Amino acid sequence: LNEATASTILCPVTSGDTKTFQSFAKYASEKGPGITVPTIGDTYTVGDAKITILGLNAGDDTNDTSIICSLQNGETSFLFSGDAEYPAEQAVLNSDYASLLKSNVYTVGHHGSDTSTSDAFLDAIDPQYGIISCGKNNSYGHPDAAVLTKLKDHGVKILRTDLQGDITCKSDGKTVACEPSKNRDADAMVPGTKAEDKSEADQAAAAPAPVPQSSEYVLNTSTHKFHRPDCRSVAKMKDKNKEVVNESRDQIIAQGYEPCKICQP
Incomplete structure (x- = not known):
């Protein structure tokens, strides 16, 4: 929001205690109309494409407040589920919008965590591509080996930002093509490694630096x-x-x- 303006800014909540959220809310008002909390079933247009809100604020856990939405462009579609975990996924499966889950591209929930992407949810999406956004050598161990195996068993082409940089997906309304910016042939099945699984030397190297004083x-x-x-x-x-x-x-x-x-x- 420092670099761009926005006509619509969607978020499941309007307030938060962190400095990051307060900064986001500030610039949402300065560079756009402020935060809009959508309702399930709301639609928004982006060029010729349409976004439909399928779920949000589905549980008490912060991750399950995530907005789950579908973007349809002609005969193609993309599913975004943020950090939504099993309860939020199940809420959409039980709703009137479950039929909109089927998508060509799925941005894999919660960075490939094992608390997201249930079998039933993945069956309903039936994606061609699974895009995993996660940090290189992240301390959470994302993506999880079980999730990677689940995606592979469903015949999903896996692309990962930690291994392959930016992932660009293009749709002409009939077909979708997704391309990584590097390492096209990277082994996407290599799982993340949790901090406790690393050697002591690795843990020391990965340990966060002391928090700088203000x-x-x-x-x-x-x-x-x-x-x-x-x-x-x-x-x-x-x-x-x-x-x-x-x-x-x-x-x-x-x-x-x-x-x-x-x-x-």
Whole structure:
């Protein structure tokens, strides 16, 4: 949202306690109309395609609040289920919208976690492609070996961001083609490794660094750079673009800001 505007911003909730969510909500209002909480059955158009909301806020677990939606483009369709786990998946299977689950492309639930992608859910989707978005060497062990096997047994072509970078899918309304940006022939069946399964040396290398202490920085909300308070650029900054924060460097970068090359905060 630092880089783009949006005419519609969907989220299952409108408030949250984390700084990340509060930043998201702030920019949702500055760069768009704010957050919209959809209702099951709502539809939205994207060019010639249509998005239908199939499920959200289906359980007490935060993951099960995830929006589950289908995007239909002509005779092709894509299913997005966020971090939804078995209870949220089952809620859609039990609903009047279960028939819309069948899709050419499935963005595999919860980064390939074993708490998502139930057999019944996968049977209903019957996808050609399964796209797994997960971080390289992530500490959760995503994707899970059982989920990978389940996808393979269903004849799904698996593509993974941790091994193959960005995955681009194109639909002409009749067929879909998905291509990785690298490592086309990567072995997609290699499961993630949980931290406790690694050697002590690997665990030490993967251990998170100590959380940096918060410091005072000055943000330029126009250029999206941040500075030390004594940086000469701060004196030239317009007041309307100036925001003083007391946060860690990593927190500020996570919000989309870049460090000033002059003061190197």
